[in-house]
Amino acid sequence: MSQSVAERVSRVVCEVLKVKAEAVRPGARFGADLGAESIQSVELVAAFEEEFDLDMDEDEALSVQTVGDAVRYIEDCIRRQHG
Amino acid sequence: MTDHPSHRLVETGGPNLLEGIFPYTEVPRIPFDGPILEVINGQVVRFDPDEAVRRDLHITDTTFRDGQQARPPYSVEQMVTVYDLLARLGGPNGVIRQTEFFLYTRNDRETIERCRALGHRYPEITGWIRADPGDFKLVRDMGLRETGMLTSCSDYHIFHKLRKDRRKAFDDYLAVVQEAIQNGVRPRCHLEDVTRADIDGFVVPFVARLMELSEPLPEELKVKVRLCDTMGYGISYPGAALPRSIPKLIHRMVHEAGVPPERLEWHGHNDFHKVHINAATCWLYGANALNASLFGFGERTGNPPLEGALIEYAGIKGHSNGADLAVITEIAEYFTRTVGATIPANYPFVGLDFNTTRAGIHADGLRRDERIYSIFDTARILRRPPQVAITDKSGADGVALWVNQHLGLTGDAQLSKIKVHKIARWVMDQYNLHGRTTAISADELAEQVRLHLPEYAAGRR
Incomplete structure (x- = not known):
């Protein structure tokens, strides 16, 4: 059974930021709660692009603050880019 | 105080770049108000x-x-x-x-x-x-x-x-x-x-x-x-x-x-x-x-x-x-x-670094609009386009600016910092993992471009 967008986002966040899955809650902020440094934010966006085969707008993607917002943003990108 | 007519915010439909004083393609004017x-x-x-x-x-x-x-x-x-x-x-x-x-x-x-x-x-x-x-x-x-x-x-x-x-x-x-x-x-x-x-x-x-x-x-x-x-x-x-x-x-x-x-x-x-x-x-x-x-x-x-x-x-x-x-x-x-004369790197108009930025936030500005952090069109006036030198302070913005200049990419063809993240990571690792204290050379960066962006490096203008 395929994973949901939220599950895949959670997995990518754990891999890139080296954090435990239980820390990756919808309200968790990438910087303040999960410790993402500037370069890691860029790496996270790049990893999302690869995971979901998307081309993200740099400014839009980097302005996303929380895990929940990232899920919604990615779902929106999937709708726009993959129909 | 905000009711004073001269202290009210004046919103505009677009930016007022004061181009009469800062024409960008020419040297900034020195205006006087009177005697x-x-x-x-x-x-x-x-x-x-x-x-x-x-x-x-x-x-x-x-x-x-x-x-x-x-x-x-x-x-x-x-x-x-x-x-x-x-x-x-x-x-x-x-x-x-x-x-x-x-x-x-x-x-x-x-x-x-x-x-x-x-x-x-x-x-x-x-x-x-x-x-x-x-x-x-x-x-x-x-x-x-x-x-x-x-x-x-x-x-x-x-x-x-x-x-x-x-x-x-x-x-x-x-x-x-x-x-x-x-x-x-x-x-x-x-x-x-x-x-x-x-x-x-x-x-x-x-x-x-x-x-x-x-x-x-x-x-x-x-x-x-x-x-x-x-x-x-x-x-x-x-x-x-x-x-x-x-x-x-x-x-x-x-x-x-x-x-x-x-x-x-x-x-x-x-x-x-x-x-x-x-x-x-x-x-x-x-x-x-x-x-x-x-x-x-x-x-x-x-x-x-x-x-x-x-x-x-x-x-x-x-x-x-x-x-x-x-x-x-x-x-x-x-x-x-x-x-064989020595001109300090930070010497205005001619020094090696006079229009070179090392700060990521300045590189980000240069990528968005060169005028933000360039005194005037140094490429046109002095044949010296703005440059970026890469250190641990440059961030992915600096790397993206350098890579785009290196590859000759402009406008919509420019690569975002997301596309250069592997090179930016390599740069950061040089300082954080290997204790480097010198700037990254152009040759080293070009090698990273060949490694991580081979499809672009092959077509370099």
Whole structure:
């Protein structure tokens, strides 16, 4: 059974930021709660692009603050880019 | 307070980039709101910057004279090449009007002959001699029409260096000036140490006498006056006192001693970091000629930088009057590569890093719109596009800017920082994991581009 967008986002966040899955809650902020440094934010966006085969707008993607917002943003990108 | 009409936020439909002052493709303008007022001898004196803009402001060069006193001698070949470059830099209208040479050695004289053979109208070649009557033979033999001569005017020089009193110095200088005129050579009196001199007791009487002497002479023989701020004591602030006040000194030369602006020149030194602004101040207050040296090379701390004077000229005038500012870059390359001169990396307009950023946040701005962190269109004006140097402070923004410049990608074709994240990670690891303390070289970055962006590296423009 395929994973949901939220599950895949959670997995990518754990891999890139080296954090435990239980820390990756919808309200968790990438910087303040999960410790993402500037370069890691860029790496996270790049990893999302690869995971979901998307081309993200740099400014839009980097302005996303929380895990929940990232899920919604990615779902929106999937709708726009993959129909 | 926010109800005050002048304190209300004014929203606009788009940005107001003040392009009348910052045209970007040209040197930023130096606008004035009105006259400059100064109290001199108890009277309010009005200086009109618009009048200064209309005057025949120009630059005279001392690269081969004062500039050479600060470094090993140039070869004849080097001087001829630099003279040729100065002619191109200053353009056909003589923004760089004159340049002065020593006359004492065979090399000095050969250089003048070869420079003259190039056939440039500008910069006109003038001489520089001690105030020794015998030296006029040298000037005359070289066929020069003008020469500078030392007429030191502070008591430090008159009493302690020349071992004379004021009367003796006054008379001796005048004798040499008359000798020059009799030889058909225009004297340019270099008032050494004028910012430490007795203006009322020596400078004004001496210069007034020079002007009196000039009255019956044809224009080409009338005496010129160079105000030499030998120790860099000059002060540009309104209200400063003589002898250090530049506005007051210029005003008294023009209005009391009777020196017209076209025969008045300023020569400064940088001992107090004031050399450029002091020279430009003289332009505004009434001297037409600004004596300068390439890259500010000159005795001790140096002279006004000639390339800075040219940029100032363009800012004040609103145009460069035929001067080709891009030649500044060519001359800097010649000095560093061939002459072996050292120009500090952060030196304005020509230093290796003058338009290089290392800060990620500045690189981000440059990527979005070059105008945010570039003083003007340095690619167009100086043939030096803004650069980014990569360190741990550059971030992914800096890396993206560097990669796009390296690959020649512009506009929508530019890669985002997301696309260069592997290179940015490699850069960060050099510092965080390997303890690096030096900047990443262009070769190292190019290798990373080949590794991580091979499809772009193959098609590099």
